[in-house]
Amino acid sequence: MSVLLIFPGRDPKVWVNAIKKEQPNVKLYVYPEEHNPQEITYAVTWKHPKGMFNKYSNLEVIASIGAGVDHIICDPEIPKNALITRIIDEQLTKDMSTFVLALVLDKIRNISLHHSEKIWDPQAYHTVDEENIGIMGLGVLGKSAALTLSKNGFKVSGWSKTQKQIDGVSTYHGERGLNDFLKNTSILICLLPLTSVTENILNKELFEKLPKGAYLINIARGEHLVEHDLLEMLDTGQLSGASLDVFRTEPLPEEHPFWKHPKVHISPHIASVTDPKKVAHQLMENYMRLRNNEPLRNVVDLKNEY
Numbered sequence: 298m299s300v301l302l303i304f305p306g307r308d309p310k311v312w313v314n315a316i317k318k319e320q321p322n323v324k325l326y327v328y329p330e331e332h333n334p335q336e337i338t339y340a341v342t343w344k345h346p347k348g349m350f351n352k353y354s355n356l357e358v359i360a361s362i363g364a365g366v367d368h369i370i371c372d373p374e375i376p377k378n379a380l381i382t383r384i385i386d387e388q389l390t391k392d393m394s395t396f397v398l399a400l401v402l403d404k405i406r407n408i409s410l411h412h413s414e415k416i417w418d419p420q421a422y423h424t425v426d427e428e429n430i431g432i433m434g435l436g437v438l439g440k441s442a443a444l445t446l447s448k449n450g451f452k453v454s455g456w457s458k459t460q461k462q463i464d465g466v467s468t469y470h471g472e473r474g475l476n477d478f479l480k481n482t483s484i485l486i487c488l489l490p491l492t493s494v495t496e497n498i499l500n501k502e503l504f505e506k507l508p509k510g511a512y513l514i515n516i517a518r519g520e521h522l523v524e525h526d527l528l529e530m531l532d533t534g535q536l537s538g539a540s541l542d543v544f545r546t547e548p549l550p551e552e553h554p555f556w557k558h559p560k561v562h563i564s565p566h567i568a569s570v571t572d573p574k575k576v577a578h579q580l581m582e583n584y585m586r587l588r589n590n591e592p593l594r595n596v597v598d599l600k601n602e603y
């Protein structure tokens with residue numbers, strides 16, 4: 298019952314140290330170092346090479362080191378019986394909420410605008426109670442962001458698949474609720490998981506249902522956004538701007554039009570980053586649960602894809 302860490306292109310040292318500190322006796326391999334695939338029951342991964350799990354016939358769990366599991370389930374060759382788990386972490390959640398708050402305040406108070414445009418002329422700003430923030434996705438991260446914004450005086454609404462009740466937040470759900478959710482939203486925030494249903498959901502048809510001049514914040518996944526639709530909507534003025542933290546291709550290629558677009562604000566997928574020291578405990582708790590035949594925590598429902 299060994300553990301395999303798979304983080305192509307990343308330094309695995311911090312993960313090895315954090316896991317060893319938590320569970321000194323665990324037998325741990327770091328891909329692609331030499332190991333016997335039959336020995337591995339528990340894989341901890343971020344963007345594993347697709348198809349690699351074919352050789353791991355005793356694999357029981359594939360644990361994502363992030364909140365999302367799209368990077369795992371996009372591999373059609375993951376073992377049918379393996380459980381997929383994800384991270385739910387207080388720090389990760391807080392970091393996402395404060396990042397969202399920072400982006401929204403930056404937008405309405407023109408904080409970076411004066412510098413990026415090199416203008417001293419103070420631009421009129423919006424106050425918090427003038428904005429209607431709409432959050433797509435009211436899961437762990439979306440709900441926390443909604444509550445943070447609401448506590449800071451924003452009018453907040455949210456949209457999810459199933460019905461929700463959140464104090465201080467107007468909630469909508471399902472396809473039927475989408476139009477009503479969008480029609481008053483001045484700042485749209487995407488915190489949906491990437492699934493076959495939500496892929497390309499941020500498209501022209503959806504943007505046209507927002508009030509003219511609405512602003513987009515995408516901090517979920519690049520594949521939610523139809524990039525050329527965003528560019529068109531910025532050109533027509535239907536959208537006044539966008540803050541993007543995630544992209545179809547990461548790192549965002551140097552020649553990508555978003556880099557030079559005056560209405561696009563870019564950050565390099567930093568909205569919330571998993572801290573190995575904070576999550577090693579839950580990864581090893583699940584490993585011990587697996588060993589002891591106990592139910593695992595934070596298991597993803599593969600039917601939902603999230």
Ligand code: NDP
Pocket residue numbers: 363364365366393433434435436437438439456457458459460471488489490491492494495516517518542543566567568569570603
């Ligand atoms: P959750 O699984 O907790 O929540 C997902 C939410 O989306 C739920 O409210 C769910 O509805 C809703 N949803 C899913 N599908 C649909 C649909 N078809 N229509 C309407 N609503 C839908 O996810 P988290 O909040 O933990 O994370 C969200 C995403 O954030 C992650 O998947 C990841 O991609 C991204 N992320 C980005 C980071 C960054 O640094 N940029 C960092 C961490 C995460 P319901 O509640 O009804 O099921």
